[in-house]
Amino acid sequence: MSLLFDDLVQDLKQRCIKIAEKYPIADNATLTIDNILMCGFALFSIKDNSLAKFVKKLKERAGNLKSIFKITQTPSDTAMRTILDEVPTSEIQNLFIPYVKKLEEQGVLSDYEILGNLYIPLDGTRHHSSQNVYCDCCLTTHHRNGTTTYHHDAICACIVHPNQKEVFPIGIEEIIRQDGQTKNDCETNAAKRLIPRIVEHVPTTQLCLGGDAIYATGPMIRLTQEQAKIHHKEVHFIFSVQPGSHQYLFLQFERLEASGNIKSFTFTTKDKKYVTKFANELIINGKNADLFVNFLYFEEHDLKKGTVKIFSWITDIPITTKNYNQLVKLGRSRWKIENETFNTLKNQGYEFEHNFGHGHQFLAANFAVLMLLAFLFDQIQQRVNLNFKLAKLKAGSRIALWEKVRQYFDLLPIPSMDFIYQLIIGKIKFKVQFKT
16 A cells, blocks of 8 residues: 555545444445445545535535545435444544554654654644534533533644654544533543553654643653553653643742753844753652653744743653754644644634534544544645645645645546646646537
């Protein structure tokens, strides 16, 4: 299997067939789950902005859906929602695993190593919010005016690198109300479910987890240590910390600085001044007096504007004069999961916040996972597929590229997605002849 889109889709179809074999549809012998899953994936690959629009075009697109996405059935939108609602989300989450391993086998992930690790930040986002549409799994926010907002949140994990444009999502975990619970789930609990999967399945023996200040706790750090022992891997971390939530840590740092026991480095350019300070072996907090972390502090001064940005992190990687600059880049690259992942999904054609279907069990979560899987395939193409890169360049933007893909998909019999990319860049030409 290569990393080209059409080969990946062929492989995905076979994996969906295996899921279908585990969950036969008793009440509807004419439909199979593999076709339903592939329809969901195709919806987000083609970037239709609603399920209704996608289903409406199923029959006229039948030939291309079969040739490209291996879809042999045309379900109604009701059937799609009903069936997808019953497929356990864990089955779809596992579909990320083989493609991350393939990235490793093809040598792509070697470009993402920094300090010997793959950097994998985690972050939360919201993908549904309404005061009218809700399900039993919805989180709830009760407002002072008596109204209630129902929402679905999730945390996502991506492989990122400070100097690499593409990001590779490797997992997503819903922050949902668990069975029998009356209180909301939280990002921390979801992370405790997601991190073990990441550590187990990421095809490397050295990884570094990233996250904001809610991850910089004793229990979360101990979880990374436990998973490292279970899976015989090096599991490092670099988490943001804030003075308000980590007072004991900052107090130690301030005392060391006052006594002159802090390493400090300053670098100045024409427009910026950078100040880095660090200390090793600090106690994270009073509740975890046996847990030592290394503290990294960074200031970026804009000399023209007179402003300053301040960042601070804890890590278990010993900070030295040789690696502090790379650690700063590592910590600051956490923004890529927000800008390169969530921003793209919400604003560049994927319609992450659109309600494609809510259901009663797994539907909203399953649509989110399938969308992220489609995003992974697109990111892989952007990394390795020259025809995709040229097509995106020719189109001018992601949204324009998706529009051109849909135009050709709806206009011509298409044997492969790569055929569409070649049409866009002009490698393959066609003529329209009108009968007189």
